[in-house]
């Protein structure tokens with residue numbers, strides 16, 4: 351399964367995500383929540399494989415919401431799907447329903463990346479925007495033109511893992527007084543001029559743009575706050591699957607899934623895409639899937655019980 355349902359977005363780790371809910375296969379009347387609905391690629395496959403009574407779906411992107419309203423009219427009219435525009439954290443804050451299945455497939459979708467006017471791509475000239483929610487207050491240009499240089503240093507170092515963003519930040523700080531930054535190419539051009547192509551084939555703007563996107567959309571902060579709320583809202587036995595594309599996101603997910611005693615990490619080893627998937631879909635390359643289950647960890651079968659019983663049997 352790797353279809354892009356005409357939207358250009360190929361759902362990542364699709365089979366693995368569908369299988370992550372396998373222990374609910376025999377159950378009916380399931381309540382599903384998808385916090386990063388996008389074009390619904392994962393939902394489409396999940397819906398075919400599980401008996402879902404009600405789907406709550408959220409996305410902070412207005413285009414994703416418009417597509418969902420258009421594509422899922424049947425479920426909406428039967429009151430089997432509720433659509434929420436906003437961040438999954440805002441959804442979690444107001445949700446009173448218990449959930450059997452939760453999916454977060456973090457980051458941006460192909461339709462967002464592919465549209466120059468959304469400002470996510472350093473390869474396409476567009477406004478320096480990067481807001482996933484078109485109604486959000488601050489764009490990437492607002493941060494670049496107004497933040498204190500120390501804050502920009504912090505963003506690029508922490509979120510982008512840029513070892514030394516000092517010269518880029520200094521240049522931004524000097525230039526923006528004369529001419530504010532308004533376009534992606536303006537910023538990408540400056541980064542390329544100052545940092546140069548240190549690694550072959552790796553545009554120096556990559557990490558800066560990733561860092562800015564995380565800051566504009568407060569992606570790490572939202573994730574950190576939302577996960578414990580969703581763990582609370584999970585039904586006993588319910589499953590919560592998260593796909594991350596950034597090491598800091600993965601660390602947050604792993605730690606929050608490990609540090610609670612109301613459930614457990616189902617997959618000890620993180621699930622990553624096959625080479626074949628990465629070849630077909632380059633977006634999948636950095637994907638990691640972690641699965642959490644609410645409830646008590648099933649006890650492992652005791653492999654040595656029979657041998658011990660034999661050994662301890664009183665000799666006659």
Ligand SMILES: C[S@@+](CC[C@H](N)C(=O)[O-])C[C@H]1O[C@@H](n2cnc3c(N)ncnc32)[C@H](O)[C@@H]1O
Nearest residue numbers: 361386388389390391392409410411437438455
């Ligand atoms: C990787 S795409 C999801 C693709 C989807 N699973 C599919 O198969 O079509 C991520 C989507 O999540 C949305 N998103 C990212 N962070 C979000 C958040 N904190 N709250 C709500 N939506 C978010 C983005 O706007 C984007 O549409």
